[in-house]
Amino acid sequence: MTSSPHTDSNLQTTSSDPATPAKPTHFRLFNVFKCALPLAFLVLIVAWLWVAYGNEQMFDDLFEPPLVEAHGIVLINGTPLSHAEVTTVPVRKSLTGAFGMTDEKGRFSLRTLSRTKSLLGAYAGLHKVGVVAYQPTQQAFGSPTARTPMKFRNPNQSSLTITVSRNPEQNQEIRIELRGELAPVSATPESTRVSEVLGEFDLNKNGKLDAHEIPQDGPGAHLAKADANGDGSVDRIELLNSMRQQPQSTTSPNNMMQVGAGFIVGHIFNAHDHNEDGVLDQEEIEKMPAETREHARITEADLNNDGVVEREELTAAVQDD
Structure with missing residues (x-):
C-alpha cells in the first residue's frame, strides 16, 4: 500500500509533537543556573573574606564595632x-x-x-x-x-x-x-617628710613611733591621730597615710581639675602626636576622629594662633570645658 504525500505530511507533523515539551525544561534549567551563579559568586566572596580577615575582623571592617x-x-x-x-x-x-x-x-x-x-x-x-x-x-x-x-x-x-x-x-x-627596666620611684614630699619625722622622734630607731615617743603637746602632738589601728604606735605607713590626708595645695579643686585635664591631654598626645614633636599640627588634628576634636575643643585650643596646639594650650581648653 502506498501513502500519499498528504499522509506523509501528517506523519511528520505527528512525529515532531513529542519533542515540543523539552523546550520548557531547558528554559527552567537555564533560569535556575542564572539565579544560582550570582549566589555562588557571593558565597565565594564571603568565604574569601572569612579566610583573609578572620570572622570577627571581617565584621569589624564592614560595620562599626560596638x-x-x-x-x-x-x-x-x-x-x-x-x-x-x-x-x-x-x-x-x-x-x-x-x-x-x-x-x-x-x-x-x-x-x-x-x-x-x-x-x-x-x-x-x-x-x-x-x-x-x-x-x-x-x-x-x-x-x-x-x-x-x-x-x-x-x-x-x-x-x-x-x-x-x-x-x-x-x-x-x-x-x-x-619587659624592661622600670625607673625607681622618686621620693615624694610626703615620704621625705615621714623620714624627717622618724629621724626627729624615733629615738630607739625601730622605724616607728612608740607611745612614749609621740609628743603630747607642741607641733608634733597631731602625730597621735595617725595611729589608725589603735595599737599605741605609729608606723611609717600610718604616717604616710596621715600626711596624704592632710589638706594640701596639690589637692585643691583647681589642681585636681588640672590633673584630670592632663590625663585627657596625655591620652590625646599619645594617640595623635605621631611625629612626637610635642605639638599637634594641622595634619595630625585633621586625622583625629571628629568626636575627639569636639570633646577636647581642639579648634579653640591654639591660643597664640601659630598653627599648632601645645600641651599647655590643650590643657587650658579642656579645663575651660
Missing part, C-alpha cells in the same frame, strides 16, 4: 604595674581609642571618649597599646617624667597589642605584659 567592657592587668617583668596610664589606638583608624589607669594591683578598666562623655568600654577589635607610669612627684600634664621604657609609651610605636572581643566575658582578664 563598645564592649574591657578589664585587665598590666605587668612589667611579671610584677603588677600600679598607677600607670594605658592608652589604646584601634587598628581601624576611624575609631576612637580607649584609656585607663591601673590601680595598686595593676588592674585597669578601659573607657572611651565620646563627645562630652567618657563611656565604659573600648571598641571591639585589635588595638595598639601604650603604657606610661609617671613619677608621683610629677603632674600628669606639661612634661612629666615617665618610669616605663620608651618603647612602650606611644601606642603608635609600641609593639603591645590587645584584642577586645565582642563578648564581654572574654575581656575580663586582658593581660598587657612589658
Whole structure:
C-alpha cells in the first residue's frame, strides 16, 4: 500500500509533537543556573573574606564595632604595674581609642571618649597599646617624667597589642605584659617628710613611733591621730597615710581639675602626636576622629594662633570645658 504525500505530511507533523515539551525544561534549567551563579559568586566572596580577615575582623571592617567592657592587668617583668596610664589606638583608624589607669594591683578598666562623655568600654577589635607610669612627684600634664621604657609609651610605636572581643566575658582578664627596666620611684614630699619625722622622734630607731615617743603637746602632738589601728604606735605607713590626708595645695579643686585635664591631654598626645614633636599640627588634628576634636575643643585650643596646639594650650581648653 502506498501513502500519499498528504499522509506523509501528517506523519511528520505527528512525529515532531513529542519533542515540543523539552523546550520548557531547558528554559527552567537555564533560569535556575542564572539565579544560582550570582549566589555562588557571593558565597565565594564571603568565604574569601572569612579566610583573609578572620570572622570577627571581617565584621569589624564592614560595620562599626560596638563598645564592649574591657578589664585587665598590666605587668612589667611579671610584677603588677600600679598607677600607670594605658592608652589604646584601634587598628581601624576611624575609631576612637580607649584609656585607663591601673590601680595598686595593676588592674585597669578601659573607657572611651565620646563627645562630652567618657563611656565604659573600648571598641571591639585589635588595638595598639601604650603604657606610661609617671613619677608621683610629677603632674600628669606639661612634661612629666615617665618610669616605663620608651618603647612602650606611644601606642603608635609600641609593639603591645590587645584584642577586645565582642563578648564581654572574654575581656575580663586582658593581660598587657612589658619587659624592661622600670625607673625607681622618686621620693615624694610626703615620704621625705615621714623620714624627717622618724629621724626627729624615733629615738630607739625601730622605724616607728612608740607611745612614749609621740609628743603630747607642741607641733608634733597631731602625730597621735595617725595611729589608725589603735595599737599605741605609729608606723611609717600610718604616717604616710596621715600626711596624704592632710589638706594640701596639690589637692585643691583647681589642681585636681588640672590633673584630670592632663590625663585627657596625655591620652590625646599619645594617640595623635605621631611625629612626637610635642605639638599637634594641622595634619595630625585633621586625622583625629571628629568626636575627639569636639570633646577636647581642639579648634579653640591654639591660643597664640601659630598653627599648632601645645600641651599647655590643650590643657587650658579642656579645663575651660
